[in-house]
Amino acid sequence: MSLKITVPTPLRRLTDGADLVEVEGETVSEAIDQLEARYPGFRARLCEDSGALRRFINIYVEGEDVRFLDNLATRVAAGSELSIVLAIAGG
Amino acid sequence: MSFVKGLKCRECERTYPKRPIAGCEDCFAPLEADYDYDAISRVLSREVIASREKNIWRYRELLPLDDEPVIGRSTGATPLIRADRLARALGVENLYIKNDSVNSPTLSFKDRVAAVAVNKALEFGLEAIGCASTGNLANSVAANAAAAGLPAYILIPDSLEQSKIIATSIYGARVIAVRGNYDDVNRLCCEIAERYPWGLVNVNLRPFYGEGSKTVGYEIAEQLGWRAPDAIVAPMAGGSLITRIQKGLKEFERLGLLNNEVRTRFFGAQAAGCNPIVDAVKRGSSDIRPVKPNTIARSLAIGNPADGYLAASTIATSGGWAEDVTDPEIVEGIRLLAETEGVFTETAGGVTVAVTRKLIEQRRINPDELTVIAITGNGLKTQEAVELAPPIVIDPRIGQFENVIPQLTAAA
Numbered sequence: 277m278s279l280k281i282t283v284p285t286p287l288r289r290l291t292d293g294a295d296l297v298e299v300e301g302e303t304v305s306e307a308i309d310q311l312e313a314r315y316p317g318f319r320a321r322l323c324e325d326s327g328a329l330r331r332f333i334n335i336y337v338e339g340e341d342v343r344f345l346d347n348l349a350t351r352v353a354a355g356s357e358l359s360i361v362l363a364i365a366g367g
Numbered sequence: 368m369s370f371v372k373g374l375k376c377r378e379c380e381r382t383y384p385k386r387p388i389a390g391c392e393d394c395f396a397p398l399e400a401d402y403d404y405d406a407i408s409r410v411l412s413r414e415v416i417a418s419r420e421k422n423i424w425r426y427r428e429l430l431p432l433d434d435e436p437v438i439g440r441s442t443g444a445t446p447l448i449r450a451d452r453l454a455r456a457l458g459v460e461n462l463y464i465k466n467d468s469v470n471s472p473t474l475s476f477k478d479r480v481a482a483v484a485v486n487k488a489l490e491f492g493l494e495a496i497g498c499a500s501t502g503n504l505a506n507s508v509a510a511n512a513a514a515a516g517l518p519a520y521i522l523i524p525d526s527l528e529q530s531k532i533i534a535t536s537i538y539g540a541r542v543i544a545v546r547g548n549y550d551d552v553n554r555l556c557c558e559i560a561e562r563y564p565w566g567l568v569n570v571n572l573r574p575f576y577g578e579g580s581k582t583v584g585y586e587i588a589e590q591l592g593w594r595a596p597d598a599i600v601a602p603m604a605g606g607s608l609i610t611r612i613q614k615g616l617k618e619f620e621r622l623g624l625l626n627n628e629v630r631t632r633f634f635g636a637q638a639a640g641c642n643p644i645v646d647a648v649k650r651g652s653s654d655i656r657p658v659k660p661n662t663i664a665r666s667l668a669i670g671n672p673a674d675g676y677l678a679a680s681t682i683a684t685s686g687g688w689a690e691d692v693t694d695p696e697i698v699e700g701i702r703l704l705a706e707t708e709g710v711f712t713e714t715a716g717g718v719t720v721a722v723t724r725k726l727i728e729q730r731r732i733n734p735d736e737l738t739v740i741a742i743t744g745n746g747l748k749t750q751e752a753v754e755l756a757p758p759i760v761i762d763p764r765i766g767q768f769e770n771v772i773p774q775l776t777a778a779a
Contacts, residue, residue, distance in 0.1 A: 286392040332395035361557045363673040
């Protein structure tokens with residue numbers, strides 16, 4: 277199943293500058309596996325050594341923060357949009 | 368003239384030159400302006416500060432501008448009010464209000480951060496400025512951009528109070544209401560920052576703009592006679608303000624500007640309907656679990672606060688605490704401050720007053736401690752939140768007036 281992943285600027289050095297990458301996978305975790313296979317080092321940028329999502333990284337599936345879903349085990353439907361977004365300030 | 372050597376990652380300490388940038392490219396943590404404090408200590412003294420105009424730029428060496436400020440000459444220097452009537456109502460003796468509800472130009476503490484951000488955008492030569500906002504930042508970025516002659520793109524949640532929308536649009540800002548909550552708006556804003564060569568205040572100008580909040584700490588200390596208070600209660604949305612007030616006090620201490628040691632305990636205030644930082648503090652953690660906001664305190668309705676972890680650890684290491692209050696308690700807080708001190712604050716201020724009451728009841732703040740409450744916004748912007756009985760209507764006849772007097776005095 278094909279997923280569209282939006283890649284933020286700081287990670288595009290890994291994707292040869294691509295801001296949109298398509299991968300296969302049924303969960304967020306599988307999508308990250310695919311990114312890692314294609315762009316070695318990608319996982320370490322998103323996840324701590326423990327495997328958990330880094331504090332300053334948010335991943336959204338169809339606009340929903342995966343922390344409200346099943347974290348990295350969140351299932352993703354074919355054609356879903358997955359955004360990787362850095363945490364930012366507000367007010 | 369600049370005392371900022373560059374930017375530095377708060378976590379991994381990687382350094383960057385001064386430029387618009389959202390965060391560390393290695394670990395994505397926030398970046399901080401890296402000051403040359405030795406050089407600052409050679410030029411900045413109490414006398415120098417006291418001799419300058421009363422605005423945030425009297426502390427200019429500690430703010431991240433390279434050039435002289437172009438806009439924001441009226442910003443800051445808000446009153447620190449000794450609040451004896453409120454103190455009596457809450458059962459304490461030594462209470463002050465830092466009243467940013469009368470900040471300039473747009474009546475909230477966000478005038479401090481927006482002034483820094485818009486000046487910085489001018490220095491960088493950016494062609495437009497923008498932000499994601501729960502309202503107060505929108506007002507201030509729009510006003511300051513107008514004064515600077517920069518186009519402003521302001522993204523807000525579509526549920527925002529009418530008065531906050533009007534007080535943004537009036538400046539000619541390009542306002543976009545986004546279906547969703549603040550966190551949705553923020554996410555979109557991040558993606559916009561990737562595509563357009565603009566200064567997005569809370570995205571790629573973040574390392575600079577947050578520094579403006581330190582001036583709340585500087586002013587409190589200066590107004591108390593160069594002293595740090597025992598306790599400060601501040602509202603928390605993204606979590607930045609409370610950490611920057613502490614940073615400001617610590618910087619003053621480091622520069623030898625204070626008469627006492629900074630032992631200030633920091634207390635964070637949130638609404639029960641959006642309390643991710645309070646929840647972390649109560650768990651004894653700095654790990655933030657995001658929430659979906661549901662509160663009348665829309666200016667604090669950030670479910671995934673970017674500086675939440677830092678706010679939680681600032682509170683814990685200072686020996687403070689955090690509490691939350693319900694929507695009815697927020698309204699009570701607004702009324703209590705208005706009726707005791709003549710200060711009409713917005714919902715965020717209601718949160719802060721109501722949380723202060725709770726902390727005093729819990730004896731986390733002791734009656735004789737010098738306590739400052741940060742009131743960050745103006746009640747005229749969130750009038751929808753407060754429902755009051757309409758005035759009694761009479762004909763212009765003295766007899767009718769005299770008839771209603773007993774009713775009025777009974778209600779008071």
